[in-house]
Amino acid sequence: MAIQTLLDPKLLGGLSNLELVARTVVDGFLTGLHRSPQYGFSLEFAEYRPYVQGDDPRFIDWNVYSRTDRTYIKRYLGETNTHLMILFDASASMGFGSHGVSKIQYARFLASALSYLSIRQHDAAGLIIFDNKVRSYRPPSTRPGHLFALLHLLEHAEPATTTNIELPFEHFQQHLSHRGMVAVISDFYADPEAVVKAVRPLAYRGNDMAFFHILDPAEIEPSFGESTLLEDMETGDQLEVSAEYARKEYGKRIREHSEAMKHKAQGIGADYILLDTSQPLDLALREYLLFRQRRR
Amino acid sequence: MSLLSPWFLAGALAVGLPLWLHLLQRQNPVKLPFSSLMFMEKRQQSSLKERKLRYLLLLASRLALLILLALAFSKPVWDQPPAAVLGRIATLHLVVIDTSLSMNYGDRWQRAVAEAEGIIDGMEGGDRAQIISNGPGVQVLTSISADQTELKNAIATLKPSSSRNSFGEVAEAVRSLAAERELPVEVHLISDFQQTAMPGRFSDLTLPTAALMTPHNIADPNAANWAVESVKGTTRLFGARKARLEATIAGFAPAETEKRVTLLLNGQRVATETIKVPAGGRATAKFEGFDAPKGHSRVEVVLEPADELPIDDKRLVTIDNSDPEPILFVTSDRRQRDVLYYRAALDASSEAVFGVESLSPGEADRIVPDRYALVVLSDIAPLSSTFGSRLEKYVQSGGSVFIAVGPKTAAEGKAPLSSLRIELPRATGGSTARFQLAGEVEASHPALGHVERLRGVKFFRHALLWTTESDEVLMRLSDGSPLLVEQKLGEGRLILFASSLDNVWNDLPVHPVFVPFVAETATYLSDMEEGAAQAVVDSVLELRRRRTAASTVQAFDPQGERALSLTESLTEQMLPLTQLGFYELRRPGLTELVAVNPDARESNLRPMETDTLALWKATGREHEDIREAMASESALKPPPLRIWRLILVLLVLALLIESILGNWHLKVQREV
Numbered sequence: 001m002a003i004q005t006l007l008d009p010k011l012l013g014g015l016s017n018l019e020l021v022a023r024t025v026v027d028g029f030l031t032g033l034h035r036s037p038q039y040g041f042s043l044e045f046a047e048y049r050p051y052v053q054g055d056d057p058r059f060i061d062w063n064v065y066s067r068t069d070r071t072y073i074k075r076y077l078g079e080t081n082t083h084l085m086i087l088f089d090a091s092a093s094m095g096f097g098s099h100g101v102s103k104i105q106y107a108r109f110l111a112s113a114l115s116y117l118s119i120r121q122h123d124a125a126g127l128i129i130f131d132n133k134v135r136s137y138r139p140p141s142t143r144p145g146h147l148f149a150l151l152h153l154l155e156h157a158e159p160a161t162t163t164n165i166e167l168p169f170e171h172f173q174q175h176l177s178h179r180g181m182v183a184v185i186s187d188f189y190a191d192p193e194a195v196v197k198a199v200r201p202l203a204y205r206g207n208d209m210a211f212f213h214i215l216d217p218a219e220i221e222p223s224f225g226e227s228t229l230l231e232d233m234e235t236g237d238q239l240e241v242s243a244e245y246a247r248k249e250y251g252k253r254i255r256e257h258s259e260a261m262k263h264k265a266q267g268i269g270a271d272y273i274l275l276d277t278s279q280p281l282d283l284a285l286r287e288y289l290l291f292r293q294r295r296r
Numbered sequence: 297m298s299l300l301s302p303w304f305l306a307g308a309l310a311v312g313l314p315l316w317l318h319l320l321q322r323q324n325p326v327k328l329p330f331s332s333l334m335f336m337e338k339r340q341q342s343s344l345k346e347r348k349l350r351y352l353l354l355l356a357s358r359l360a361l362l363i364l365l366a367l368a369f370s371k372p373v374w375d376q377p378p379a380a381v382l383g384r385i386a387t388l389h390l391v392v393i394d395t396s397l398s399m400n401y402g403d404r405w406q407r408a409v410a411e412a413e414g415i416i417d418g419m420e421g422g423d424r425a426q427i428i429s430n431g432p433g434v435q436v437l438t439s440i441s442a443d444q445t446e447l448k449n450a451i452a453t454l455k456p457s458s459s460r461n462s463f464g465e466v467a468e469a470v471r472s473l474a475a476e477r478e479l480p481v482e483v484h485l486i487s488d489f490q491q492t493a494m495p496g497r498f499s500d501l502t503l504p505t506a507a508l509m510t511p512h513n514i515a516d517p518n519a520a521n522w523a524v525e526s527v528k529g530t531t532r533l534f535g536a537r538k539a540r541l542e543a544t545i546a547g548f549a550p551a552e553t554e555k556r557v558t559l560l561l562n563g564q565r566v567a568t569e570t571i572k573v574p575a576g577g578r579a580t581a582k583f584e585g586f587d588a589p590k591g592h593s594r595v596e597v598v599l600e601p602a603d604e605l606p607i608d609d610k611r612l613v614t615i616d617n618s619d620p621e622p623i624l625f626v627t628s629d630r631r632q633r634d635v636l637y638y639r640a641a642l643d644a645s646s647e648a649v650f651g652v653e654s655l656s657p658g659e660a661d662r663i664v665p666d667r668y669a670l671v672v673l674s675d676i677a678p679l680s681s682t683f684g685s686r687l688e689k690y691v692q693s694g695g696s697v698f699i700a701v702g703p704k705t706a707a708e709g710k711a712p713l714s715s716l717r718i719e720l721p722r723a724t725g726g727s728t729a730r731f732q733l734a735g736e737v738e739a740s741h742p743a744l745g746h747v748e749r750l751r752g753v754k755f756f757r758h759a760l761l762w763t764t765e766s767d768e769v770l771m772r773l774s775d776g777s778p779l780l781v782e783q784k785l786g787e788g789r790l791i792l793f794a795s796s797l798d799n800v801w802n803d804l805p806v807h808p809v810f811v812p813f814v815a816e817t818a819t820y821l822s823d824m825e826e827g828a829a830q831a832v833v834d835s836v837l838e839l840r841r842r843r844t845a846a847s848t849v850q851a852f853d854p855q856g857e858r859a860l861s862l863t864e865s866l867t868e869q870m871l872p873l874t875q876l877g878f879y880e881l882r883r884p885g886l887t888e889l890v891a892v893n894p895d896a897r898e899s900n901l902r903p904m905e906t907d908t909l910a911l912w913k914a915t916g917r918e919h920e921d922i923r924e925a926m927a928s929e930s931a932l933k934p935p936p937l938r939i940w941r942l943i944l945v946l947l948v949l950a951l952l953i954e955s956i957l958g959n960w961h962l963k964v965q966r967e968v
Contacts (some may be wrong), residue, residue, distance in 0.1 A: 059927055096331035103331070189332040229329040239333050246336075253335040 046074040068110070077155040083140040084118040084125045084182030086111050086150075086165040087169075088157060091131040093189050095159030098218035099278060106277040107185045107214050114183055114295045115154075124137035124180075126150075131156045162234040165190050169198040180208040187214050188261055189234075208271030213261060217278045220254060222246040287291045300371035307366035314358040318351055318745035338579065346358055349430050354961065357954040372930035374937040386422030388440060388479040390470055390507075391415055391447075394487035395454055396431035397898035401488070401605040405456050407514045408486045415512075425449060430487075432459035432834045432874070436468035440792065445766040445826045458607060458876050459834050460895040461487065463912075464495030467502060474504040489902045492897035497907075503915045511913065515903045520596070520603065523899035524557075524611035527597050529583075530558035531829065532649040533617040539588050541606070543581045543597045547573035548900050560596040561588060561615075579761035588615040592889040594878050608899040611876060612891035612949055619820055619892040620651035621669035626660045633938070634674040634797035637805035638814055645815035650822070657683070666691040669822035675702025679712045688713055692786030696821035702796035706759040713715040714783060714790055716767070718771055719760040719867050731756045735774040741818035743772060744780075746812040750804065755779070757801040758794045789821060820924045832890050837871045837879070837890060854892070 040089075051060055051071035061074040087103050093102035103144050111127070118125040121143060126140035127150050138146075165186070182202055187190050188211070190194060195211075203209050224243040258274050265272035299305065330336070338673055391412050399405050412427075418423060419442070426664040427437040427450040437450040466485065483503065487493075489511065493503065503509055523543060529541035543557055552574050560564045566586050571579040582599075582818025587594075592614050599609040603707055609725055623642075625635050635654040642650050650670070655663065658685045665671050671687060673679075681688065690695055691713060699711050706720050706800075731754035737744055750771070761778045770791075771780035783790040799805045806814070831837060839849045848866055851859040873879060879890040 093331035096329070127945050187331060189334050216331070224328070229327045230333060230334040230336060231327060233331055235333075237333055238327075238334050241336050248336070250335055257335065 006165060013294070025221060029233065031138075036247070038267045040251045042238055046156045048074055050052065053269060069179075081121050085140060085181060086114060086125065087166075087181050087184040087256055088129045088154065089131070089184075089186030090129050090135060090157045090159055090291070091162055091187075091189075092159045093187055094214070095234055096187075096219070097277065098216050101277050102159075103187055103214045103216055103277055104157065104159050105210075108157065110275070111154050111183075111185055112151055113151045129153060130165075131161045135246065159233075165195050166198045169202070173201060181208045181210065183212060183214040185214060187219075190256075192257065192260040192264045196260070196268055200268050203268040203270060206289065208254055209265070209268065211261065211265050211270060211272045211283055213272065215254075215258075215276060217276055221251055297372055297374050300301050300373060300754055304365075304369035304371075306551050307369060308363050310366070311359045314355055314362070315550055327587050331345050351961075354954065354957040357950050357957055360950040361947065361954055365944055368940055368943040368947060372943060374939045375448075382955065386424075386479055388426040388474075388481045389415060389419065390428060390473060390483055391421060391425055391429045391451075391484045391624060392430055392434075392466055392470070392486065393451070394431060394456060394485075395429045395457050395459070396490075396493070396899055397456070397607060397894050398488050398490055398605065399431075399456035400607050401519060401901065402514075402516065403490060404514050408512075409451060409454075410452045411486050411512045411514060412484075413484055415447055419444065422752065423464065424479070428466075428469065428473075429454055429467050430469075431457050431461050431899065435471070435772070436466050436469075438842060442535070448956065458894050460898050461490060461493040462495065463493050464497075464500040466705045467495075467500060471502070471504045474507050480798050483507055483509040484512055485509060486512040488901065488940060489513050489903045489909060490515075490898070490900065491902050493907070494904060497632070498911070501912050501915060503912075509913050511909060512945060513903070515901070518550070518555075519901045520551075520899050521546075521608070521899055522547045522549065522553065522599055522603050522757065522939045523603045523605075523608035524599050525578065525680060525896045525899065526595050527595075527611050527613045530646055533588055533615060534649050534651075535622040537616075538585045539615055540584045541582070541595070541597070543583070545571060545573050545581060546899060547575065547577060547580045547897070548902060549573075549575060551575050555579075556600040558598045558600060559583045559586075561586070562594050563596075588617045590617050592616050592887065594889065594891075601960060601965075603632045605901075607876070608894055608896075610817055611893050612830075612876075613887055614878070614889040614891050616889075620649045621824065622654045622672045623650045623672060623822075624660075624665055624668040625652050625654040625672045625674065625819065626657055627654060627672075627674040627761045628676055629658060629790055629798055633799060634700065634805075637799060638672065638674075638797060641805070641811045641814035642818065644811045647698055665695065668695075668697050669824065670698065671857065672698045672700070673712055674700045677704045677708050678713055680709075684712060688785075691788035691790065694787040694823075696789045696791075696823070697795065698791050698817060698821060699795045700795070700797045701759040701761070703800070711792060713785060714792060715793060716764075716781070716783070717762040719751060719762070722919060732758070732775055732916065733775045734771060735776065736772040738768075741770050741782075741820075743817045745816060746818070750807070750809055750813070753804045753807050753809065755795055755802040755804075761792060761794050770889050791817060792823060793968075817952065831873050831875055831894065832895050833873060833892050834895075835873055835892075837873055837881075838869065839871050839881070840869055847884050849924065852880040852882075854878055 048061065048064065049072065051057075051073050055073050059073045061070050064070070064072045064074075075183055088107060095102055097103060097105070103198055115125045115127070124140035124142045125146070126139045128134055128140045129136040129137070131267060136157070138150055138153055163222060165188075182199070184199070224241070226248045228243070228246070229238055262272040262274075297426050327585065336840065353532060354905070393408055399408060416425060422442075423927055424442045425438075425447050426440045427447055429435045429437060438447060440564065444766055470483050471483075473809050474483075477688060506548055525544045525546040527543045530539055533539055533543075541559065545555060545557060547553060547555075554570060554572050556568055556570050567583050569581040569583070571581050573579045594615075595613045595615055597611045598615070616728055625638060627634050629635075632654060635652065639652040639654075642652060653668075661680050662685075663683065665683075665687055668690075671690070678684070687695075699705070699714065701711055701718060705711050706718050707883050709718055709720075710716070711718055712920070713739075733755070734750035734753060734790045735747045736791045737747065739745070739749075745842065755772060755773055758773060758777065758779065763778050763781055765785075767778075768782040769780070771778075773779050773794075775846050777794070779791045779794050781794070783792070795804070797802045797805060802811050839851070840847075849860070849868075850865050851871050853859045859871060859879065869879075871879070873892045876892055876894060879892060881888040
């Protein structure tokens with residue numbers, strides 16, 4: 001898959017407007033969308049607080065101490081560049097597609113767009129490609145050429161084997177040295193509780209989490225004309241399913257699953273975006289950005 | 297609803313096939329890869345239920361298709377509800393119209409037609425009718441119909457014929473036609489009810505069960521008719537023999553009438569005689585001593601003035617003036633007494649026209665027998681081989697030989713041409729006073745019609761003929777020994793007479809019965825039976841005789857039209873004589889005329905007795921109870937409607953539904 005395909009000019013054009021909006025509101029894409037959890041060095045004053053043991057004495061405002069004979073720590077809003085780690089599900093189920101664009105293809109577009117957006121904003125972008133284990137890992141970086149390395153990995157990410165979301169999250173924790181943003185792109189064929197349980201430590205460590213739930217239209221509303229023998233693309237199991245069940249019961253269950261994912265994500269302060277592979281990708285990103293905007 | 301052919305319903309068992317196919321069809325769902333079965337559940341029961349539901353529609357359409365097909369073949373009829381008839385008694389009217397010769401009388405036919413049309417006009421709702429004519433034979437002209445126009449058209453095509461009426465045939469036809477009818481039958485017999493049309497047995501008139509006869513008598517009570525009933529006489533002339541005819545004029549009138557009888561010979565008036573015909577009696581007109589030209593002549597005996605039934609005022613005969621048929625008489629009697637008696641007998645007969653040539657056995661060697669109508673061997677010892685082989689060939693090809701077994705033949709122990717063993721004659725008792733008489737006689741044989749059992753003839757001696765089962769014994773002596781035996785040899789015939797013709801072994805030659813005996817045996821053996829030149833209309837003429845079996849016969853009807861096609865002229869054995877007049881038969885070297893006259897019984901217009909007619913009607917009323925039951929049932933139960941068309945429409949509909957459903961299921965599978 002060519003990079004030009006991944007970075008569709010039309011898609012970039014669509015994102016460009018939003019980027020302009022983001023640049024106007026904050027510096028950089030990610031920093032414009034959320035506050036940095038770190039308090040670093042910056043010019044914007046935040047507050048004073050009494051010095052307590054353990055604080056870095058470099059931050060004591062000596063001018064205040066001279067006037068009041070008390071030690072205060074001067075704090076500033078830290079607006080720094082952040083890290084974007086993309087967790088990319090390349091399990092076999094992602095290979096499903098009913099209308100020309102498979103889920104993994106759609107996920108590639110999304111991950112590429114996010115990486116490009118991130119690096120353009122001088123944010124470090126990293127990538128973990130996983131299925132039931134971590135297949136590829138690229139730590140976040142802003143070095144020139146890093147984007148192409150990420151795109152190369154994405155290009156060669158093919159669906160295979162099963163999904164085990166706990167393993168890559170453990171690996172992610174091992175490799176995460178900085179707090180930042182974690183974007184999980186997957187079809188989330190797993191128990192929402194298990195998914196949330198796996199990522200909860202990351203959220204507690206101050207990472208902003210975003211779940212991109214990729215589903216094919218046929219997975220949301222399947223339309224089998226006849227009783228069908230379905231074969232699980234991951235496990236190879238077969239099950240004869242009636243069209244009646246697929247129309248009624250399955251649709252209900254997949255909606256419940258999506259709602260559960262959304263609910264669990266909100267429980268840990270994570271974002272949840274359900275993406276239908278039939279929707280245009282820029283629309284999906286725009287929805288995400290708008291969602292971030294509303295959150296702010 | 298009922299079924300006319302219920303056995304076809306067995307075809308409905310074929311519904312087992314689609315049932316079997318639908319129940320035992322292997323489930324073969326479409327295999328489809330899917331991302332995850334995490335939210336899928338196996339709902340096999342529900343799936344099958346749905347499949348059955350849909351397939352059941354297809355199954356139902358297929359079952360309906362087969363059942364309707366079987367139903368259509370079983371001819372279902374729908375019994376209409378009683379309300380549709382409003383109590384009307386539907387009746388089948390069998391309108392039988394007499395078209396016999398007597399219906400030509402006066403205006404009988406016009407009145408008969410008016411009567412028949414009146415019956416048709418009188419038909420009411422639910423009634424149906426069928427037109428039948430009687431004469432010649434019984435002919436059904438229409439199917440059972442309620443269409444008055446069709447029925448009247450059939451009546452309009454009828455006209456009186458020259459045939460004879462027979463109520464026996466009418467009753468038989470009505471019994472046959474009414475046998476399977478569900479409706480009560482009313483037989484309308486439109487006729488002049490001649491007494492002469494009655495059958496020999498009254499039981500032949502019996503009407504079928506529940507059939508009611510309504511006679512429509514169009515006869516005039518005072519009808520008078522005169523007819524030339526018969527013409528007899530010398531119709532075979534040869535030599536100096538003059539023709540002589542005797543015409544019998546029958547009068548069926550209440551008063552004596554004077555009539556002129558005219559004889560026309562080939563269209564020329566020859567003689568006229570005025571006679572008085574008594575009331576209800578007969579008179580005879582004799583025409584004697586007139587000559588006829590060589591060959592066949594057409595003779596008409598015409599009654600004048602004509603009456604109201606002119607068709608029977610004329611009778612046709614043919615006169616054949618030709619050379620006599622030659623008979624070869626081979627005898628060993630030097631005195632030729634047997635020839636004398638034989639020739640005298642033939643000359644005395646007015647019917648047989650034969651010329652006898654007598655030869656000795658030695659002279660016979662020069663003779664080729666083919667040109668002779670008959671060969672008589674009178675007491676001949678073994679024939680010479682030359683004549684014997686010629687004679688055998690003659691018989692094999694259809695010729696006939698009369699063999700009189702005298703003392704010489706008996707001494708030989710075997711007759712010429714015959715395989716019969718013959719024993720020497722013996723004295724019947726040692727005394728000349730002892731004799732035997734003729735015993736059993738096959739009187740129905742055409743050669744023995746008038747021999748009256750040879751009454752009074754004494755057989756003093758005879759030869760013993762050891763017959764076999766294949767031989768036909770026509771006459772026996774009083775002791776049971778065969779006297780006259782017929783044998784077949786190839787296409788020809790042999791008749792062996794176990795005694796002589798010379799008035800020695802018997803006194804037959806001097807008895808009057810010898811004349812018919814000789815004449816009839818000669819006529820029979822020469823295949824020239826009487827009556828062939830005169831026939832009654834609607835009879836059948838035998839075209840082929842033994843000696844002319846392989847020849848072509850061209851037949852022309854009285855209008856001069858060919859009565860036989862070229863193929864039929866070679867192969868046809870019989871010719872039906874359907875027209876009055878002279879039929880002409882042309883054989884190689886021979887032309888014959890056959891005069892066809894009406895049946896004399898048709899001339900007698902006397903109607904049957906009213907008591908007889910009442911008795912005839914009563915044969916239908918004999919079953920009045922059944923008839924009334926049928927009538928009441930008919931009042932409640934109109935004729936059933938045939939609903940096969942409706943079944944056919946449903947069948948097509950089921951076929952359409954089956955096609956649509958089947959195609960839909962196939963389409964669904966293709967899409968998946």
